[in-house]
Amino acid sequence: MAAKSAKTNMYKWEGKSRQGAAMSGQMAGKDAALVKAQLRKQGINPTKVRKQGIQLFGAGKKIKPMDIAIFTRQMATMMKAGVPLLQSFDIIAEGVDNPNLRKLVDTVKQDVASGNSFAVSLRKHPQYFDDLYCNLVESGEQSGALESLLDRVASYKEKTEALKAKIKKAMNYPIAVIAIAVIVSAILLIKVVPQFQEVFASFGAELPAFTMFVIGISEFLQSDGWIVLVVAIAVAFIFKRVHRSSEKFRDSIDRMLLKAPVVGDIIYKSSVARFGRTLATTFAAGVPLVDALDSVAGATGNVVFKNAVMKVKSDVSSGMQLNFSMRSTGVFPSMALQMTAIGEESGSLDEMLDKVATHYESEVDNAVDGLTALMEPLIMSVLGVLIGGLIIAMYLPIFQLGSIV
Numbered sequence: 124m125a126a127k128s129a130k131t132n133m134y135k136w137e138g139k140s141r142q143g144a145a146m147s148g149q150m151a152g153k154d155a156a157l158v159k160a161q162l163r164k165q166g167i168n169p170t171k172v173r174k175q176g177i178q179l180f181g182a183g184k185k186i187k188p189m190d191i192a193i194f195t196r197q198m199a200t201m202m203k204a205g206v207p208l209l210q211s212f213d214i215i216a217e218g219v220d221n222p223n224l225r226k227l228v229d230t231v232k233q234d235v236a237s238g239n240s241f242a243v244s245l246r247k248h249p250q251y252f253d254d255l256y257c258n259l260v261e262s263g264e265q266s267g268a269l270e271s272l273l274d275r276v277a278s279y280k281e282k283t284e285a286l287k288a289k290i291k292k293a294m295n296y297p298i299a300v301i302a303i304a305v306i307v308s309a310i311l312l313i314k315v316v317p318q319f320q321e322v323f324a325s326f327g328a329e330l331p332a333f334t335m336f337v338i339g340i341s342e343f344l345q346s347d348g349w350i351v352l353v354v355a356i357a358v359a360f361i362f363k364r365v366h367r368s369s370e371k372f373r374d375s376i377d378r379m380l381l382k383a384p385v386v387g388d389i390i391y392k393s394s395v396a397r398f399g400r401t402l403a404t405t406f407a408a409g410v411p412l413v414d415a416l417d418s419v420a421g422a423t424g425n426v427v428f429k430n431a432v433m434k435v436k437s438d439v440s441s442g443m444q445l446n447f448s449m450r451s452t453g454v455f456p457s458m459a460l461q462m463t464a465i466g467e468e469s470g471s472l473d474e475m476l477d478k479v480a481t482h483y484e485s486e487v488d489n490a491v492d493g494l495t496a497l498m499e500p501l502i503m504s505v506l507g508v509l510i511g512g513l514i515i516a517m518y519l520p521i522f523q524l525g526s527i528v
Contacts, residue, residue, distance in 0.1 A: 242257050282480070283400060412445065
């Protein structure tokens, strides 16, 4: 049985250059002796080399899709510069702050060093490298153009993640402000309103209906507010659980979001952009159109477009042109259809689809900026009405008492 390869760890080192200047840094290695030897080869006299300790908070840091995009870009840059594949892994791992990502890079390196191909090593980590990513890397290895395919994959991942970030920006901003408004209102109702209530009790007069309504909400939150909190947490938990386990529920949410005002338009354009970007990337990499559509279906991010792409795949398999099949679904916008038709006629389908993706990514960017600009005054108005209403409810009895006096 073959012996297992030694595990690579990160070492912190301190030393002096040939000129006597103090230096320090980090280096990956199997043990401290090998790290010292590597440093001496680089003209550094190491005075201290110690294994980097486990980071209490960094150890659980998740590997994000943007981390994978950066890793891919670094790999593409290294290989274009002529750096061997295994050495590229070492250089990248040495500069990674996230210990989990460093461990992932080291694991992939060990698999490649043991004789596996790069694509096969990546397929062992499907949570980070999907089929599209692995298929493109495999195509690059088979064609001898791995560096150019990695560059294409890196561009694809970077633009895809940038598009996702724009969508999150459109969603998160109003949600965050509304959440803050709810928390502030709850604090006012639970902590501030009871103080006014004690003052009103000394008046001995009938309070306005609006004030009584606010006091009633305050009393409910003081006595049974925990019920509201528990119900809210339970609803959020159940929603997340059902969304994760039920494909039918997820599909319903996708369809509902696509029909939502303002947000639906952003999601629609982002799905078109993903369709164009993914199909352009796979087709330009030499993947057959029918096979490429499988990857495209899962990358659109919405079940309506996924079903449309699967129908397109079926039609294309039977000999129909791509633009005619797309038109028959009734899902794709006219610009995307026209650009696809031009691409098919001119033999530059990947270029035309890339232009479609760029156009709709720009449309999403503009739509998000417009939504943010629209939401700011709207949210401020809601906050003003909400907080202002509570203040008016509390001071209304005082105003009435002043008019009586």
